[in-house]
Amino acid sequence: MTATPLTLLKRYWPVAAFVALALLPYSGITIPGLFDGPLNSPGALQVLALCLVFGGLAAGYDLLFGRTGLLSFGHALYFALGVYGTDILVTKYGYPLPLAALLAVLFATTIATALGAVALRVHGIAFSMVTLAFGQVGAILVARDPGGLTGGEEGLALNAAGLPDMFVGVVNTVNLYWLALAYLGLVVVVLHRVAQSPTGRVFAGLRDDERRVGVLGLDPYRFKLVSFTLSSSLAALGGVVYLLLAAGASPHVASSDLTLTLLVMVVLGGPGTRFGPVLGGVLFTYLDHRLTDFGGSDAVDSLPGVLAGPLSQPLFVLGTIFILAVYFFPGGLAGLGTRLTAVRRAVTSPPRP
Protein backbone atom coordinates (compact mmCIF):
# COMPACT_ATOMS: atom_id res chain seq x y z
CA MET A 1 0.00 0.00 0.00
CA THR A 2 1.43 3.34 -1.03
CA ALA A 3 1.27 6.26 1.32
CA THR A 4 -0.30 9.08 -0.63
CA PRO A 5 -0.61 12.41 1.15
CA LEU A 6 -4.33 11.88 1.43
CA THR A 7 -4.11 8.55 3.25
CA LEU A 8 -1.39 9.96 5.46
CA LEU A 9 -3.66 12.86 6.35
CA LYS A 10 -6.54 10.52 7.01
CA ARG A 11 -4.49 8.44 9.39
CA TYR A 12 -2.50 11.16 11.13
CA TRP A 13 -4.94 14.07 11.20
CA PRO A 14 -5.26 13.88 15.01
CA VAL A 15 -1.49 14.36 15.27
CA ALA A 16 -1.69 17.26 12.83
CA ALA A 17 -4.52 18.82 14.82
CA PHE A 18 -2.54 18.37 18.03
CA VAL A 19 0.53 20.09 16.53
CA ALA A 20 -1.64 22.89 15.18
CA LEU A 21 -3.18 23.42 18.61
CA ALA A 22 0.27 23.38 20.21
CA LEU A 23 1.50 26.06 17.79
CA LEU A 24 -1.64 28.17 18.18
CA PRO A 25 -0.23 30.53 20.86
CA TYR A 26 2.39 31.70 18.31
CA SER A 27 -0.26 33.06 15.97
CA GLY A 28 -1.83 36.41 16.57
CA ILE A 29 -4.96 35.85 14.52
CA THR A 30 -8.11 37.55 15.69
CA ILE A 31 -11.35 35.72 15.08
CA PRO A 32 -14.02 38.36 15.49
CA GLY A 33 -17.18 37.13 17.15
CA LEU A 34 -15.63 33.95 18.54
CA PHE A 35 -13.03 35.41 20.87
CA ASP A 36 -12.71 38.90 22.26
CA GLY A 37 -8.97 39.31 21.73
CA PRO A 38 -6.39 37.72 19.43
CA LEU A 39 -6.00 33.97 19.93
CA ASN A 40 -2.74 34.34 21.83
CA SER A 41 -4.11 36.85 24.33
CA PRO A 42 -4.30 35.48 27.89
CA GLY A 43 -8.10 35.79 27.97
CA ALA A 44 -8.63 33.68 24.84
CA LEU A 45 -5.98 31.16 25.92
CA GLN A 46 -7.69 30.77 29.30
CA VAL A 47 -11.02 29.96 27.65
CA LEU A 48 -9.33 27.60 25.19
CA ALA A 49 -7.47 25.81 27.98
CA LEU A 50 -10.71 25.38 29.93
CA CYS A 51 -12.33 23.92 26.82
CA LEU A 52 -9.43 21.47 26.37
CA VAL A 53 -9.57 20.34 30.01
CA PHE A 54 -13.29 19.66 29.79
CA GLY A 55 -12.76 17.91 26.47
CA GLY A 56 -10.37 15.55 28.26
CA LEU A 57 -12.73 15.14 31.22
CA ALA A 58 -15.66 14.32 28.95
CA ALA A 59 -13.52 11.77 27.10
CA GLY A 60 -12.52 10.18 30.42
CA TYR A 61 -16.15 10.03 31.50
CA ASP A 62 -17.00 8.42 28.18
CA LEU A 63 -14.71 5.50 29.05
CA LEU A 64 -17.39 4.66 31.63
CA PHE A 65 -20.55 5.72 29.84
CA GLY A 66 -19.94 5.23 26.14
CA ARG A 67 -17.37 2.45 26.14
CA THR A 68 -18.26 0.31 29.15
CA GLY A 69 -21.94 1.17 29.45
CA LEU A 70 -21.81 2.32 33.08
CA LEU A 71 -23.93 5.36 33.91
CA SER A 72 -22.21 6.98 36.88
CA PHE A 73 -23.63 10.10 38.55
CA GLY A 74 -20.71 10.47 40.95
CA HIS A 75 -17.84 11.28 38.62
CA ALA A 76 -17.50 14.78 40.09
CA LEU A 77 -16.24 13.20 43.32
CA TYR A 78 -12.96 12.05 41.73
CA PHE A 79 -12.52 15.30 39.85
CA ALA A 80 -13.05 17.15 43.13
CA LEU A 81 -10.56 14.88 44.90
CA GLY A 82 -7.98 15.94 42.33
CA VAL A 83 -8.87 19.63 42.68
CA TYR A 84 -9.24 19.83 46.45
CA GLY A 85 -6.58 17.22 47.27
CA THR A 86 -3.88 19.10 45.40
CA ASP A 87 -5.11 22.47 46.62
CA ILE A 88 -5.11 21.42 50.28
CA LEU A 89 -1.68 19.79 50.08
CA VAL A 90 -0.14 22.83 48.40
CA THR A 91 -1.96 25.61 50.24
CA LYS A 92 -2.42 24.16 53.72
CA TYR A 93 0.59 21.88 54.02
CA GLY A 94 3.10 23.54 51.72
CA TYR A 95 3.86 20.50 49.55
CA PRO A 96 5.56 21.12 46.20
CA LEU A 97 3.08 20.94 43.33
CA PRO A 98 4.28 17.73 41.60
CA LEU A 99 4.26 15.73 44.84
CA ALA A 100 0.87 17.15 45.86
CA ALA A 101 -0.59 16.31 42.46
CA LEU A 102 0.81 12.78 42.56
CA LEU A 103 -0.50 12.14 46.07
CA ALA A 104 -3.93 13.57 45.22
CA VAL A 105 -4.28 11.43 42.10
CA LEU A 106 -3.12 8.31 43.96
CA PHE A 107 -5.57 9.05 46.78
CA ALA A 108 -8.42 9.57 44.31
CA THR A 109 -7.53 6.30 42.59
CA THR A 110 -7.58 4.43 45.91
CA ILE A 111 -10.94 5.90 46.88
CA ALA A 112 -12.31 5.10 43.41
CA THR A 113 -11.23 1.47 43.74
CA ALA A 114 -12.85 1.14 47.16
CA LEU A 115 -16.12 2.91 46.30
CA GLY A 116 -16.30 1.28 42.86
CA ALA A 117 -15.94 -2.13 44.51
CA VAL A 118 -19.07 -1.37 46.55
CA ALA A 119 -21.10 0.39 43.86
CA LEU A 120 -20.47 -2.26 41.20
CA ARG A 121 -22.13 -4.88 43.38
CA VAL A 122 -25.41 -3.60 41.97
CA HIS A 123 -26.36 -3.15 38.32
CA GLY A 124 -28.03 -0.71 35.99
CA ILE A 125 -29.92 2.20 37.48
CA ALA A 126 -29.14 1.11 41.05
CA PHE A 127 -25.45 1.56 40.27
CA SER A 128 -26.19 5.09 39.08
CA MET A 129 -28.02 5.86 42.31
CA VAL A 130 -25.23 4.55 44.53
CA THR A 131 -22.60 6.60 42.68
CA LEU A 132 -24.89 9.61 42.99
CA ALA A 133 -25.06 9.07 46.75
CA PHE A 134 -21.27 8.67 47.05
CA GLY A 135 -20.78 11.82 44.99
CA GLN A 136 -23.17 13.62 47.30
CA VAL A 137 -21.01 12.73 50.31
CA GLY A 138 -18.13 14.52 48.58
CA ALA A 139 -20.29 17.58 47.96
CA ILE A 140 -21.44 17.60 51.60
CA LEU A 141 -17.90 17.21 52.93
CA VAL A 142 -16.68 20.09 50.81
CA ALA A 143 -19.58 22.31 51.87
CA ARG A 144 -19.25 21.51 55.59
CA ASP A 145 -15.58 22.50 55.64
CA PRO A 146 -14.17 19.82 57.99
CA GLY A 147 -11.28 21.20 60.05
CA GLY A 148 -11.25 24.37 57.95
CA LEU A 149 -9.65 22.41 55.09
CA THR A 150 -11.93 23.08 52.14
CA GLY A 151 -13.06 26.61 52.88
CA GLY A 152 -16.76 25.65 52.61
CA GLU A 153 -18.90 27.81 50.34
CA GLU A 154 -16.07 30.26 49.80
CA GLY A 155 -13.81 27.69 48.19
CA LEU A 156 -10.08 27.58 48.65
CA ALA A 157 -7.79 29.87 46.68
CA LEU A 158 -4.55 28.28 45.54
CA ASN A 159 -1.48 29.64 47.31
CA ALA A 160 0.66 30.89 44.43
CA ALA A 161 3.82 30.84 46.57
CA GLY A 162 3.83 27.04 46.49
CA LEU A 163 3.75 26.85 42.68
CA PRO A 164 6.54 26.74 40.11
CA ASP A 165 7.00 30.18 38.54
CA MET A 166 5.96 28.93 35.11
CA PHE A 167 2.35 28.52 36.24
CA VAL A 168 1.96 31.85 38.03
CA GLY A 169 0.65 35.08 36.59
CA VAL A 170 -1.34 36.17 33.56
CA VAL A 171 1.77 36.19 31.37
CA ASN A 172 2.17 32.47 31.84
CA THR A 173 -1.37 31.55 30.77
CA VAL A 174 0.22 30.05 27.67
CA ASN A 175 1.98 27.42 29.84
CA LEU A 176 -1.37 26.48 31.36
CA TYR A 177 -2.77 26.19 27.86
CA TRP A 178 -0.01 23.76 26.90
CA LEU A 179 -0.58 21.84 30.12
CA ALA A 180 -4.27 21.53 29.31
CA LEU A 181 -3.44 20.42 25.77
CA ALA A 182 -1.00 17.84 27.13
CA TYR A 183 -3.70 16.51 29.45
CA LEU A 184 -6.19 16.21 26.61
CA GLY A 185 -3.56 14.48 24.46
CA LEU A 186 -2.75 12.04 27.27
CA VAL A 187 -6.42 11.16 27.80
CA VAL A 188 -7.01 10.61 24.09
CA VAL A 189 -3.90 8.42 23.72
CA VAL A 190 -4.72 6.37 26.84
CA LEU A 191 -8.29 5.82 25.72
CA HIS A 192 -7.16 4.91 22.22
CA ARG A 193 -4.66 2.37 23.54
CA VAL A 194 -7.27 0.93 25.90
CA ALA A 195 -9.83 0.66 23.11
CA GLN A 196 -7.33 -1.24 20.94
CA SER A 197 -6.31 -3.63 23.72
CA PRO A 198 -8.07 -6.90 24.61
CA THR A 199 -9.33 -5.20 27.80
CA GLY A 200 -10.98 -2.53 25.70
CA ARG A 201 -12.78 -5.17 23.66
CA VAL A 202 -14.11 -6.66 26.89
CA PHE A 203 -15.35 -3.18 27.87
CA ALA A 204 -17.24 -2.95 24.59
CA GLY A 205 -18.59 -6.43 25.23
CA LEU A 206 -19.82 -5.36 28.67
CA ARG A 207 -21.58 -2.40 27.12
CA ASP A 208 -23.32 -4.50 24.51
CA ASP A 209 -24.18 -7.61 26.53
CA GLU A 210 -22.80 -8.19 29.99
CA ARG A 211 -24.18 -11.70 30.32
CA ARG A 212 -22.36 -12.86 27.21
CA VAL A 213 -19.03 -11.70 28.66
CA GLY A 214 -19.80 -13.71 31.77
CA VAL A 215 -20.64 -16.79 29.72
CA LEU A 216 -17.28 -16.49 27.94
CA GLY A 217 -15.62 -17.06 31.30
CA LEU A 218 -14.54 -13.49 32.01
CA ASP A 219 -15.42 -11.76 35.25
CA PRO A 220 -17.52 -8.67 34.36
CA TYR A 221 -17.14 -7.24 37.86
CA ARG A 222 -13.35 -7.06 37.64
CA PHE A 223 -13.32 -5.43 34.21
CA LYS A 224 -15.93 -2.88 35.24
CA LEU A 225 -13.84 -2.01 38.28
CA VAL A 226 -10.77 -1.48 36.06
CA SER A 227 -12.76 0.83 33.80
CA PHE A 228 -14.19 2.72 36.79
CA THR A 229 -10.79 3.18 38.43
CA LEU A 230 -9.01 4.26 35.26
CA SER A 231 -11.74 6.73 34.37
CA SER A 232 -11.70 8.16 37.91
CA SER A 233 -7.93 8.64 38.01
CA LEU A 234 -8.09 10.45 34.66
CA ALA A 235 -10.74 12.71 36.20
CA ALA A 236 -8.50 13.38 39.22
CA LEU A 237 -5.63 14.29 36.92
CA GLY A 238 -7.96 16.65 35.07
CA GLY A 239 -8.78 18.13 38.46
CA VAL A 240 -5.13 19.04 38.99
CA VAL A 241 -4.99 20.89 35.66
CA TYR A 242 -8.32 22.58 36.34
CA LEU A 243 -7.07 23.74 39.74
CA LEU A 244 -4.08 25.47 38.15
CA LEU A 245 -6.31 27.07 35.53
CA ALA A 246 -8.92 28.32 37.96
CA ALA A 247 -6.25 29.23 40.56
CA GLY A 248 -8.39 27.74 43.29
CA ALA A 249 -11.14 25.29 44.20
CA SER A 250 -14.84 26.09 44.49
CA PRO A 251 -17.59 23.81 45.86
CA HIS A 252 -19.15 23.62 42.40
CA VAL A 253 -16.52 21.06 41.28
CA ALA A 254 -17.93 18.50 43.72
CA SER A 255 -21.61 19.01 42.85
CA SER A 256 -23.71 16.46 41.01
CA ASP A 257 -24.39 19.19 38.44
CA LEU A 258 -20.80 18.82 37.26
CA THR A 259 -21.34 15.12 36.55
CA LEU A 260 -24.56 15.95 34.76
CA THR A 261 -22.78 18.48 32.54
CA LEU A 262 -20.13 15.86 31.73
CA LEU A 263 -22.93 13.52 30.73
CA VAL A 264 -24.47 16.25 28.57
CA MET A 265 -21.09 16.86 26.87
CA VAL A 266 -20.62 13.17 26.08
CA VAL A 267 -24.13 12.73 24.72
CA LEU A 268 -23.91 15.90 22.64
CA GLY A 269 -20.58 14.81 21.20
CA GLY A 270 -21.40 11.17 20.58
CA PRO A 271 -20.84 8.50 23.23
CA GLY A 272 -18.44 5.67 22.45
CA THR A 273 -16.75 7.49 19.56
CA ARG A 274 -13.10 8.45 19.46
CA PHE A 275 -13.35 12.22 19.29
CA GLY A 276 -17.06 12.85 19.85
CA PRO A 277 -16.83 13.37 23.64
CA VAL A 278 -13.79 15.63 23.24
CA LEU A 279 -15.70 17.72 20.72
CA GLY A 280 -18.75 17.78 22.98
CA GLY A 281 -16.70 18.89 25.98
CA VAL A 282 -14.91 21.64 24.07
CA LEU A 283 -18.07 22.96 22.44
CA PHE A 284 -20.16 22.83 25.61
CA THR A 285 -17.54 24.69 27.66
CA TYR A 286 -17.07 27.27 24.93
CA LEU A 287 -20.81 27.82 24.54
CA ASP A 288 -21.33 27.95 28.30
CA HIS A 289 -18.69 30.67 28.42
CA ARG A 290 -19.89 32.63 25.41
CA LEU A 291 -23.58 32.35 26.22
CA THR A 292 -22.92 34.10 29.52
CA ASP A 293 -21.65 37.07 27.53
CA PHE A 294 -24.38 36.63 24.94
CA GLY A 295 -27.03 36.62 27.67
CA GLY A 296 -25.85 40.00 28.89
CA SER A 297 -25.58 41.48 25.40
CA ASP A 298 -27.85 44.18 24.00
CA ALA A 299 -29.33 41.81 21.44
CA VAL A 300 -30.86 39.69 24.19
CA ASP A 301 -31.76 42.58 26.45
CA SER A 302 -33.83 44.18 23.71
CA LEU A 303 -36.00 41.06 23.42
CA PRO A 304 -39.29 40.91 25.33
CA GLY A 305 -38.92 39.75 28.93
CA VAL A 306 -40.39 36.29 28.34
CA LEU A 307 -37.54 35.48 25.94
CA ALA A 308 -34.75 37.55 27.43
CA GLY A 309 -34.96 35.95 30.89
CA PRO A 310 -34.37 32.30 29.91
CA LEU A 311 -31.93 33.20 27.13
CA SER A 312 -29.68 34.96 29.61
CA GLN A 313 -29.23 31.60 31.40
CA PRO A 314 -26.59 29.50 29.60
CA LEU A 315 -27.85 26.31 31.22
CA PHE A 316 -31.34 26.92 29.89
CA VAL A 317 -30.09 27.20 26.32
CA LEU A 318 -27.70 24.25 26.68
CA GLY A 319 -30.28 22.09 28.45
CA THR A 320 -32.76 22.75 25.66
CA ILE A 321 -30.18 21.98 22.96
CA PHE A 322 -29.36 18.78 24.84
CA ILE A 323 -32.98 17.65 25.00
CA LEU A 324 -33.41 18.33 21.29
CA ALA A 325 -30.20 16.42 20.56
CA VAL A 326 -31.47 13.37 22.45
CA TYR A 327 -34.56 13.31 20.24
CA PHE A 328 -33.14 14.29 16.88
CA PHE A 329 -29.39 13.42 16.88
CA PRO A 330 -29.06 10.27 18.98
CA GLY A 331 -25.44 9.71 17.83
CA GLY A 332 -24.38 13.20 18.85
CA LEU A 333 -22.10 15.40 16.77
CA ALA A 334 -19.91 12.44 15.80
CA GLY A 335 -22.93 10.62 14.38
CA LEU A 336 -23.97 13.67 12.42
CA GLY A 337 -21.38 13.06 9.68
CA THR A 338 -22.60 9.61 8.72
CA ARG A 339 -26.21 10.78 8.86
CA LEU A 340 -25.48 13.70 6.56
CA THR A 341 -23.63 11.40 4.16
CA ALA A 342 -26.65 9.15 4.04
CA VAL A 343 -28.94 12.10 3.40
CA ARG A 344 -26.65 13.48 0.69
CA ARG A 345 -26.44 10.12 -1.02
CA ALA A 346 -30.20 9.77 -0.95
CA VAL A 347 -30.61 13.22 -2.44
CA THR A 348 -27.91 13.16 -5.12
CA SER A 349 -27.95 9.57 -6.34
CA PRO A 350 -29.95 9.11 -9.53
CA PRO A 351 -33.22 7.29 -9.07
CA ARG A 352 -32.94 3.61 -9.79
CA PRO A 353 -34.84 2.32 -12.78
Place this chain on the structure above:
Amino acid sequence: MSTIVLMTVTGLGLAALYFLVASGLSLVFGLADVLNFAHGLFLSVGAYATWWAAGNLPGAGSDGWGFVLAVLFGVVAGTVVAALVELVMIRPLYSRTIEQVLVTVGLSLAGVAALQAGFGADPRPFPRPSWTQQVVTLAGARVPLDRLLLIVAALVVLGLLLAFLRWTRYGLIIRAGVENREMVTALGIDVRKAFTLVFAIGGAAAALAGALSGVYFGSVSPTSGASLLIFAFIVVVIGGMGSVLGSAVAAVAVGLLQQFVNYYGTSGAGDICVVALLAVVLLWRPAGLAGKAATA
Protein backbone atom coordinates in the same frame (compact mmCIF):
# COMPACT_ATOMS: atom_id res chain seq x y z
CA MET B 1 -36.18 13.61 77.19
CA SER B 2 -37.84 16.66 75.69
CA THR B 3 -34.89 16.99 73.29
CA ILE B 4 -35.42 13.46 72.09
CA VAL B 5 -39.11 14.09 71.48
CA LEU B 6 -38.32 17.29 69.59
CA MET B 7 -35.64 15.55 67.51
CA THR B 8 -37.99 12.67 66.75
CA VAL B 9 -40.76 14.99 65.60
CA THR B 10 -38.34 17.05 63.51
CA GLY B 11 -36.88 13.90 61.99
CA LEU B 12 -40.37 12.64 61.18
CA GLY B 13 -41.16 16.01 59.60
CA LEU B 14 -38.13 15.66 57.37
CA ALA B 15 -39.14 12.06 56.66
CA ALA B 16 -42.54 13.36 55.59
CA LEU B 17 -40.92 15.61 52.97
CA TYR B 18 -38.74 12.76 51.74
CA PHE B 19 -41.72 10.47 51.52
CA LEU B 20 -43.78 12.96 49.51
CA VAL B 21 -40.98 13.27 46.95
CA ALA B 22 -39.95 9.62 47.00
CA SER B 23 -43.41 8.04 46.65
CA GLY B 24 -43.89 9.55 43.19
CA LEU B 25 -40.33 8.75 42.12
CA SER B 26 -40.73 5.20 43.31
CA LEU B 27 -44.01 4.62 41.46
CA VAL B 28 -42.68 6.20 38.27
CA PHE B 29 -39.55 4.09 38.40
CA GLY B 30 -41.34 0.91 39.38
CA LEU B 31 -43.94 1.18 36.64
CA ALA B 32 -42.31 3.02 33.77
CA ASP B 33 -38.60 2.37 34.47
CA VAL B 34 -37.97 6.11 34.27
CA LEU B 35 -35.35 7.52 36.62
CA ASN B 36 -36.85 10.97 36.86
CA PHE B 37 -34.28 13.69 37.48
CA ALA B 38 -36.91 16.29 36.67
CA HIS B 39 -38.88 15.31 39.77
CA GLY B 40 -37.12 18.05 41.73
CA LEU B 41 -38.43 20.49 39.14
CA PHE B 42 -42.03 19.47 39.93
CA LEU B 43 -41.25 20.26 43.56
CA SER B 44 -39.88 23.68 42.69
CA VAL B 45 -42.83 24.38 40.40
CA GLY B 46 -45.20 23.56 43.25
CA ALA B 47 -43.30 25.78 45.66
CA TYR B 48 -43.12 28.76 43.28
CA ALA B 49 -46.73 28.36 42.15
CA THR B 50 -47.87 28.41 45.78
CA TRP B 51 -45.69 31.43 46.48
CA TRP B 52 -47.05 33.22 43.43
CA ALA B 53 -50.67 32.34 44.18
CA ALA B 54 -50.44 33.57 47.78
CA GLY B 55 -49.40 36.98 46.49
CA ASN B 56 -51.37 37.34 43.28
CA LEU B 57 -54.30 34.93 43.02
CA PRO B 58 -57.58 36.55 44.11
CA GLY B 59 -58.94 34.82 47.20
CA ALA B 60 -55.61 33.20 48.03
CA GLY B 61 -53.36 34.49 50.75
CA SER B 62 -50.88 33.45 53.35
CA ASP B 63 -53.37 32.51 56.04
CA GLY B 64 -56.45 30.40 56.66
CA TRP B 65 -58.42 29.15 53.64
CA GLY B 66 -56.50 31.53 51.41
CA PHE B 67 -53.35 29.53 52.06
CA VAL B 68 -55.16 26.25 51.40
CA LEU B 69 -56.25 27.70 48.06
CA ALA B 70 -52.65 28.77 47.31
CA VAL B 71 -51.33 25.30 48.09
CA LEU B 72 -54.08 23.79 45.97
CA PHE B 73 -53.02 26.01 43.09
CA GLY B 74 -49.41 24.88 43.57
CA VAL B 75 -50.41 21.22 43.58
CA VAL B 76 -52.50 21.65 40.43
CA ALA B 77 -49.58 23.40 38.72
CA GLY B 78 -47.19 20.58 39.67
CA THR B 79 -49.68 17.95 38.47
CA VAL B 80 -50.20 19.68 35.13
CA VAL B 81 -46.45 20.14 34.55
CA ALA B 82 -45.74 16.50 35.44
CA ALA B 83 -48.48 15.18 33.15
CA LEU B 84 -47.29 17.42 30.31
CA VAL B 85 -43.70 16.27 30.76
CA GLU B 86 -44.82 12.66 30.50
CA LEU B 87 -47.05 13.22 27.48
CA VAL B 88 -44.70 15.44 25.48
CA MET B 89 -41.19 14.37 26.45
CA ILE B 90 -41.15 10.88 27.99
CA ARG B 91 -43.76 9.13 25.89
CA PRO B 92 -41.94 9.34 22.53
CA LEU B 93 -38.96 7.62 24.15
CA TYR B 94 -40.99 4.74 25.55
CA SER B 95 -38.79 1.71 26.42
CA ARG B 96 -35.53 3.59 25.75
CA THR B 97 -34.49 3.92 29.37
CA ILE B 98 -31.18 5.73 29.00
CA GLU B 99 -32.62 8.36 26.65
CA GLN B 100 -35.47 8.97 29.09
CA VAL B 101 -32.97 9.56 31.89
CA LEU B 102 -31.01 11.93 29.65
CA VAL B 103 -34.11 13.93 28.76
CA THR B 104 -35.06 14.33 32.41
CA VAL B 105 -31.47 15.39 33.18
CA GLY B 106 -31.65 18.06 30.47
CA LEU B 107 -35.05 19.12 31.74
CA SER B 108 -33.79 19.48 35.29
CA LEU B 109 -30.87 21.66 34.13
CA ALA B 110 -33.01 23.81 31.83
CA GLY B 111 -35.93 23.97 34.27
CA VAL B 112 -33.85 25.23 37.18
CA ALA B 113 -32.23 27.78 34.87
CA ALA B 114 -35.68 28.92 33.68
CA LEU B 115 -36.87 29.33 37.28
CA GLN B 116 -33.73 31.33 38.01
CA ALA B 117 -34.44 33.55 35.05
CA GLY B 118 -38.04 34.04 36.12
CA PHE B 119 -37.68 34.51 39.87
CA GLY B 120 -33.99 35.18 40.48
CA ALA B 121 -31.36 32.87 41.95
CA ASP B 122 -31.78 34.10 45.53
CA PRO B 123 -34.20 32.47 47.95
CA ARG B 124 -37.59 34.19 48.25
CA PRO B 125 -39.32 34.47 51.62
CA PHE B 126 -42.26 32.10 51.66
CA PRO B 127 -45.66 33.26 52.91
CA ARG B 128 -46.34 30.84 55.72
CA PRO B 129 -49.47 30.96 57.87
CA SER B 130 -48.73 32.40 61.29
CA TRP B 131 -50.16 29.40 63.16
CA THR B 132 -47.43 27.13 61.76
CA GLN B 133 -44.89 29.12 63.75
CA GLN B 134 -46.59 28.45 67.07
CA VAL B 135 -45.55 25.63 69.35
CA VAL B 136 -47.51 22.99 71.23
CA THR B 137 -46.32 21.04 74.22
CA LEU B 138 -45.99 17.38 73.39
CA ALA B 139 -44.72 14.97 76.06
CA GLY B 140 -42.84 17.78 77.72
CA ALA B 141 -41.30 19.13 74.51
CA ARG B 142 -42.24 22.36 72.78
CA VAL B 143 -42.85 21.28 69.19
CA PRO B 144 -43.39 23.77 66.33
CA LEU B 145 -46.66 23.15 64.53
CA ASP B 146 -45.15 23.14 61.02
CA ARG B 147 -43.50 19.78 61.68
CA LEU B 148 -46.83 18.27 62.75
CA LEU B 149 -48.40 19.74 59.59
CA LEU B 150 -45.76 17.94 57.47
CA ILE B 151 -46.34 14.63 59.26
CA VAL B 152 -50.13 14.85 58.99
CA ALA B 153 -49.93 15.76 55.29
CA ALA B 154 -47.60 12.84 54.55
CA LEU B 155 -49.83 10.43 56.48
CA VAL B 156 -52.89 11.60 54.55
CA VAL B 157 -51.06 11.19 51.23
CA LEU B 158 -49.82 7.75 52.29
CA GLY B 159 -53.36 6.70 53.21
CA LEU B 160 -54.84 8.05 49.98
CA LEU B 161 -52.15 6.40 47.86
CA LEU B 162 -52.53 3.01 49.53
CA ALA B 163 -56.33 3.20 49.25
CA PHE B 164 -56.04 4.18 45.59
CA LEU B 165 -53.63 1.35 44.84
CA ARG B 166 -55.68 -1.23 46.70
CA TRP B 167 -59.28 -0.45 45.85
CA THR B 168 -59.44 1.16 42.43
CA ARG B 169 -59.13 -0.36 38.99
CA TYR B 170 -56.23 1.91 38.04
CA GLY B 171 -54.52 1.10 41.31
CA LEU B 172 -54.78 -2.55 40.39
CA ILE B 173 -53.29 -1.86 36.93
CA ILE B 174 -50.40 0.09 38.47
CA ARG B 175 -49.66 -2.62 41.02
CA ALA B 176 -49.76 -5.29 38.35
CA GLY B 177 -47.63 -3.14 36.04
CA VAL B 178 -44.92 -2.71 38.66
CA GLU B 179 -44.85 -6.48 39.06
CA ASN B 180 -44.88 -7.43 35.39
CA ARG B 181 -45.52 -4.82 32.76
CA GLU B 182 -45.36 -7.13 29.76
CA MET B 183 -48.08 -9.32 31.21
CA VAL B 184 -50.40 -6.37 31.78
CA THR B 185 -49.82 -5.20 28.21
CA ALA B 186 -50.39 -8.70 26.90
CA LEU B 187 -53.77 -8.75 28.63
CA GLY B 188 -54.80 -5.86 26.41
CA ILE B 189 -54.57 -3.04 28.94
CA ASP B 190 -53.06 0.25 27.81
CA VAL B 191 -50.34 0.75 30.43
CA ARG B 192 -49.36 4.12 28.97
CA LYS B 193 -52.45 5.77 30.43
CA ALA B 194 -51.25 4.49 33.78
CA PHE B 195 -47.82 6.06 33.10
CA THR B 196 -49.38 9.50 32.69
CA LEU B 197 -51.47 8.95 35.78
CA VAL B 198 -48.46 7.91 37.85
CA PHE B 199 -46.50 10.95 36.66
CA ALA B 200 -49.43 13.21 37.57
CA ILE B 201 -49.75 11.65 41.02
CA GLY B 202 -46.00 11.94 41.58
CA GLY B 203 -46.05 15.55 40.38
CA ALA B 204 -48.92 16.37 42.76
CA ALA B 205 -47.12 14.81 45.74
CA ALA B 206 -43.86 16.55 44.84
CA ALA B 207 -45.62 19.91 44.43
CA LEU B 208 -47.25 19.45 47.83
CA ALA B 209 -43.80 18.69 49.22
CA GLY B 210 -42.56 21.89 47.57
CA ALA B 211 -45.28 24.01 49.20
CA LEU B 212 -44.73 22.35 52.58
CA SER B 213 -40.95 22.68 52.36
CA GLY B 214 -41.54 26.39 51.77
CA VAL B 215 -43.51 26.49 55.03
CA TYR B 216 -40.84 24.46 56.83
CA PHE B 217 -37.73 26.27 55.59
CA GLY B 218 -39.39 29.68 55.29
CA SER B 219 -38.08 30.33 51.78
CA VAL B 220 -38.06 28.96 48.23
CA SER B 221 -35.15 28.89 45.82
CA PRO B 222 -34.76 27.35 42.33
CA THR B 223 -32.32 24.71 43.62
CA SER B 224 -34.35 23.67 46.69
CA GLY B 225 -35.79 20.76 44.71
CA ALA B 226 -32.40 19.35 43.75
CA SER B 227 -31.09 18.95 47.30
CA LEU B 228 -34.24 17.18 48.49
CA LEU B 229 -34.21 15.03 45.35
CA ILE B 230 -30.92 13.32 46.13
CA PHE B 231 -32.12 12.16 49.53
CA ALA B 232 -35.42 11.12 47.97
CA PHE B 233 -33.42 8.99 45.51
CA ILE B 234 -31.65 7.36 48.44
CA VAL B 235 -35.01 6.73 50.11
CA VAL B 236 -36.34 5.13 46.92
CA VAL B 237 -33.35 2.80 46.58
CA ILE B 238 -33.42 1.80 50.25
CA GLY B 239 -37.18 1.29 50.21
CA GLY B 240 -37.21 -0.74 47.02
CA MET B 241 -38.35 0.79 43.75
CA GLY B 242 -42.06 0.64 43.09
CA SER B 243 -43.13 0.17 46.69
CA VAL B 244 -45.01 3.05 48.37
CA LEU B 245 -44.93 1.42 51.78
CA GLY B 246 -41.20 0.68 51.39
CA SER B 247 -40.63 4.36 50.61
CA ALA B 248 -42.52 5.36 53.75
CA VAL B 249 -40.48 3.05 55.98
CA ALA B 250 -37.19 4.09 54.36
CA ALA B 251 -38.12 7.79 54.61
CA VAL B 252 -38.72 7.44 58.35
CA ALA B 253 -35.42 5.59 58.81
CA VAL B 254 -33.46 8.14 56.77
CA GLY B 255 -35.15 11.19 58.36
CA LEU B 256 -34.61 9.99 61.94
CA LEU B 257 -31.03 8.83 61.34
CA GLN B 258 -30.09 12.10 59.66
CA GLN B 259 -31.68 14.25 62.36
CA PHE B 260 -30.20 12.41 65.35
CA VAL B 261 -26.67 12.02 64.00
CA ASN B 262 -26.59 15.63 62.84
CA TYR B 263 -27.61 16.72 66.33
CA TYR B 264 -25.42 14.46 68.44
CA GLY B 265 -22.50 14.15 66.04
CA THR B 266 -21.00 16.94 63.99
CA SER B 267 -23.11 18.75 61.43
CA GLY B 268 -23.10 16.85 58.15
CA ALA B 269 -22.30 13.51 59.74
CA GLY B 270 -25.98 12.53 59.51
CA ASP B 271 -26.00 12.97 55.74
CA ILE B 272 -22.96 10.74 55.47
CA CYS B 273 -24.54 8.13 57.77
CA VAL B 274 -27.52 8.04 55.42
CA VAL B 275 -25.24 7.19 52.49
CA ALA B 276 -23.53 4.53 54.60
CA LEU B 277 -26.98 3.08 55.38
CA LEU B 278 -27.66 2.99 51.64
CA ALA B 279 -24.41 1.09 51.00
CA VAL B 280 -25.19 -1.42 53.76
CA VAL B 281 -28.76 -2.01 52.57
CA LEU B 282 -27.61 -2.47 48.97
CA LEU B 283 -24.94 -4.98 49.90
CA TRP B 284 -27.36 -6.87 52.11
CA ARG B 285 -30.48 -6.71 49.90
CA PRO B 286 -29.69 -5.29 46.44
CA ALA B 287 -33.40 -4.92 45.66
CA GLY B 288 -34.09 -2.69 48.67
CA LEU B 289 -36.17 -3.31 51.77
CA ALA B 290 -39.40 -4.14 49.96
CA GLY B 291 -37.29 -6.43 47.80
CA LYS B 292 -39.13 -6.95 44.54
CA ALA B 293 -37.70 -6.94 41.03
CA ALA B 294 -36.00 -3.58 41.14
CA THR B 295 -32.47 -4.04 39.84
CA ALA B 296 -33.33 -3.42 36.22
